[in-house]
Amino acid sequence: MIEVGAELEEHVFWIDRDLLKKYADASGDQNPIHQDEEFAISVGLPNVIAHGMLTMALVGKYISDWAGGPANVKEFSARFVKPVIVPANGKVDLTVSALVTEAVDKNVRLNITATSAGVKVLAIAKALVVVK
Amino acid sequence: MLHPDSVGRTFLGANPVTVTQEDISAFALAIGEEDVSVAPPTFSICISLAQSQAILSAPEVGLDWTRLVHGDQRFELRRPIVAGDVLNCDSTIESYKVIAGNEILTVRSDLASKGKLVASSWSTLVVRA
Structure with missing residues (x-):
């Protein structure tokens, strides 16, 4: 029985430049702000940033895992409020947690929190999943 | 700037994926x-x-894709997408406003297979001034 107010276990994803390249190739989004440091800085960004949709895809993985598989995610939304800044060497965290806000039969609504380097990167991040 | 006639317009997907x-x-x-x-x-x-990039960057629509930032994103999934799906994507510019020179628009995309809706998504895109 899933109860309103239940907290999902926090999970940390690690994002590095290699992952940005993999996601760019898999998604077709080859915008240079996600791969080319000089270009990113030239358009006013602090450094190379992760695709907002990569952040969202990783959060999607988090909720899919909890819900028992990617087929069980029915609705998913988020606002991109701050970029995930990815250093040339090493990696940066994407730390995800969630709270059950509604549970009716098998339909469960989640409010999701996602931070990177201590900064909240998504706002009003929500999902509706069906837990079999 | 976006051509005003484009707002509210639905662009039918020409090439199924x-x-x-x-x-x-x-x-x-x-x-x-x-x-x-x-x-x-x-x-x-x-x-x-x-598809949104192709539609919105067309000269008659006039969006500057190079200064574009993804503001928010929403998905409603009727069923999961599976291998072999042939998806047609229709896109509608649902809203458009200019705030402090930034153009903010919401594009809805409906993906359908054999005429049946599979997934809808809404992307809020911001073109920085």
Whole structure:
């Protein structure tokens, strides 16, 4: 029985430049702000940033895992409020947690929190999943 | 700036996209998803964003894609996308406003297979002044 107010276990994803390249190739989004440091800085960004949709895809993985598989995610939304800044060497965290806000039969609504380097990167991040 | 006639307009997808197992597996692998029997929940963005770019950058619509930032994103999934799906993507510019020189628009994309809706998504896009 899933109860309103239940907290999902926090999970940390690690994002590095290699992952940005993999996601760019898999998604077709080859915008240079996600791969080319000089270009990113030239358009006013602090450094190379992760695709907002990569952040969202990783959060999607988090909720899919909890819900028992990617087929069980029915609705998913988020606002991109701050970029995930990815250093040339090493990696940066994407730390995800969630709270059950509604549970009716098998339909469960989640409010999701996602931070990177201590900064909240998504706002009003929500999902509706069906837990079999 | 966006041509005002474009707001509220629906652009019918001209070229259906066939989803392959390789497409799904590459996307899943990138995010560490081992279940590749269906596409991950955000997979449809690969199709909808490419089509939005093609539509919105067309000279008669006039959006400057190079100064574009993704503001927010929403998905409603009727069923998971699977390999072999032939998806047609219709895109509608649902709203448009200019705030302090920034153009803010919401594009809705409806992905359908054989006339049946599979997924809808809404992307709020911001063109920085």
